[in-house]
Amino acid sequence: MARRPIIAGNWKMNMTPSEAEGLIKALIPLVADAACDVVICPPFVDLPLAVTLTQGTNIAIGAQNVHWAEKGAFTGEISATMLKSLGVQYAIVGHSERRQYFGETDETVNKRACAALQAGITPIICVGESLAQREAGETENIVSNQTEAALAGIGAEEVKTLVIAYEPIWAIGTGKTATKEQANETIGCIRATIEHMFCRDTAQAVRIQYGGSMNPGNAAALMAMPEIDGGLIGGASLKAEDFAKVVKY
Ligand code: 13P
Numbered sequence: 001m002a003r004r005p006i007i008a009g010n011w012k013m014n015m016t017p018s019e020a021e022g023l024i025k026a027l028i029p030l031v032a033d034a035a036c037d038v039v040i041c042p043p044f045v046d047l048p049l050a051v052t053l054t055q056g057t058n059i060a061i062g063a064q065n066v067h068w069a070e071k072g073a074f075t076g077e078i079s080a081t082m083l084k085s086l087g088v089q090y091a092i093v094g095h096s097e098r099r100q101y102f103g104e105t106d107e108t109v110n111k112r113a114c115a116a117l118q119a120g121i122t123p124i125i126c127v128g129e130s131l132a133q134r135e136a137g138e139t140e141n142i143v144s145n146q147t148e149a150a151l152a153g154i155g156a157e158e159v160k161t162l163v164i165a166y167e168p169i170w171a172i173g174t175g176k177t178a179t180k181e182q183a184n185e186t187i188g189c190i191r192a193t194i195e196h197m198f199c200r201d202t203a204q205a206v207r208i209q210y211g212g213s214m215n216p217g218n219a220a221a222l223m224a225m226p227e228i229d230g231g232l233i234g235g236a237s238l239k240a241e242d243f244a245k246v247v248k249y
Contacts, residue, residue, distance in 0.1 A: 003204075003205070003206075003207050003229045004036065004037055004207070004229075005035075005036035005037070005207075005223065005229055005230045006036060006037040006038075006039065006163060006207050006209065006229065006230035007034075007036050007037070007038055007039070007209075007230050007231050007233065007246055007247045007249075008038075008039035008040070008041060008062060008090070008092075008124060008163075008165075008209065008230070008231070008232050008233065008237075009039070009040040009041060009233050009234075009237025009238075009243050010041045010064065010092060010095070010211070010232055010233065010234050010237060011040065011041060011042045011043060011046075011064075011237060011238060012043075012064070012097070012234060013043060014043070014238055015042055015043065015046055015238070016045075016046075017045060017046050017049050020042050020046040020049060020050060021049060021053065023238070023239075023240055024040070024049075024050060024053045024054060024059075025053065026240035026241075027040070027059065027240040027243060027244060028053070028054070028057050028059065030240055030241065030243075030244035030247075031058065031059065031243075031244050031247045031248070032057065032058060034058060034247045034248060035248075036230065036247065037060065037230075038058055038059050038060065038247055039059070039060045039061070039062045039089075039090050039124075040054075040059060040060075040061060040062065040237065040243075041061075041062035041063060041064050041090065041092055041124075042061070042064075043064065044063065044064070044078055047061060047063060047083070047086055047088055048086060051086055051087040051088065055087075060089045060090060061087065061088050061089060061090070062088065062089065062090030062091055062092060062122075062124065063078065063083050063088050063090070063091040063092070063121075064091075064092045064095070065078070065091065065092065065093070065095075065098060065112070066078060066079070066080045066083060066091040066093065066112050066115060066116050066121065066123075067079050067080070067112065067115070068080075068108070068111035068112050068114065068115040069115070070115075079115070079119075080115045080116045080118065080119030080121050081119050083119070083121055084119045084120055084121055088121065089121065089122060090121065090122045090123070090124055090163070091112070091116045091121050091122075091123055091124065092123075092124045092126065092165075092232075093109055093112045093113050093116065093123045093124065093125050093126065093150075094106075094108075094109035094112070094113075094125055094126045094127070094146075094150060095126045095167070096126060096128055096167055096169045096172060097172075100169075106145070106146060106149030106150065107149070109125065109146075109149065109150050110149055110150050110151070110152050110153070113125055113150055113151075113154065113162070114153065114154060117154065117158050117161075117162065122161060122162055122163060123162050123163070124162075124163040124164070124165050124209070124232065125147075125150045125151075125162060125163070125164050125165065126164075126165045126167050126211070126232070127142075127143045127146035127147055127150065127164065127165070127166060127167070127190065128142075128143065128146075128166055128167040128168045128169050128172075128211075128212075129142040129143060129168055129169065129170075130169045130170065131169065131170035134168065134170065139168075139186055139189075140186070140189045143166065143186055143189060143190055143193075144189060144190065144192075144193040147164065147190050147193045147194065147197075148193060148197060150164075151194070151197060156198040156199065156201075156202045159194065159198055159202050159205075159206060160201075160202055160205035160206060162206065163206075163207050163208070163209060163230070164190060164206060164207070164208045164209070165208070165209040165210075165211045165232040166183065166186055166187050166190060166208060166209065166210055166211065167210075167211035167212050167232060168182075168183075168186070168212050170212075171211075171212025171213050172211070172212045172213070172234065173213070173234060173235060174212075174213060175213050176212075176213060177212060177213040177214065177215075177218050177222075178210070178212060180218075180221050180222050180224070180225050180228075181225075183210040183222060183225065183227075183228055184225035184226065184227045184228060185227075187208045187210065187225075187227040187228055188227045190208055191203045191204075191206065191208060191227060194206055207229040207230060208227065208228070208229050208230075209228070209229060209230040209231050209232045210222050210228050210230075210231055210232070211231060211232030211233065211234070213234075213235070214231040214232075214233050214236065214246065215233075215235075215236040215242065215246065216236065216242055216245035216246055216249075219231060219245070219246045219249035220249045222249075223249045231246060233246055
């Protein structure tokens with residue numbers, strides 16, 4: 001079964017609503033004939049506008065985080081139900097920047113992923129090793145442990161619908177992309193972990209993206225690898241022309 005490629009832009013903490021409007025309006029015609037799923041993940045404040053502007057287009061909207069509770073005393077957080085009611089379809093969960101700077105753990109990543117699925121939002125679950133971990137030969141261990149923890153308690157049928165992003169921390173925002181062989185091998189290891197946890201069918205259905213300095217220049221080579229089903233794009237998603245080129249790798 002062929003997996004449909006999915007290219008997602010993670011805008012991180014960039015773009016005011018007026019800037020977002022300009023970027024989205026520029027992007028819509030450039031990706032209208034894309035052969036893959038196209039997702040953009042703007043900051044929370046841009047989401048209502050992003051959903052409205054992309055209605056009737058082939059661009060889906062994702063959030064950059066989601067809380068696990070439906071509502072309550074969680075100052076500063078946004079629930080999956082809120083996102084769903086807005087028309088948001090995806091949520092990035094467990095990005096390394098959240099793990100690094102905001103105390104995200106494997107356990108909270110799992111809780112966020114479960115809450116997203118329950119509300120009908122597709123989580124894009126991020127995993128990836130640091131440079132020190134790669135150099136110590138721990139990459140496989142790290143990503144398979146992160147994958148196992150993130151998917152704990154989720155049923156196979158739901159796992160088939162979610163997206164995983166393999167983002168080596170050393171490749172994020174550094175201009176230093178993993179080689180296509182490194183990315184393919186580690187994504188293969190994530191898929192093997194899923195097969196071990198569930199079954200071959202489940203592992204073959206899950207879409208796994210690569211993220212980390214992916215850009216118009218390297219997208220085609222990465223996307224040609226058999227295990228790589230898409231990209232999670234940071235810097236290059238902030239310019240309509242660049243993101244469109246990645247989308248049309
Ligand atoms: P860059 O593409 O800027 O390296 O960011 C990757 C990333 O973290 C996407 O989530």
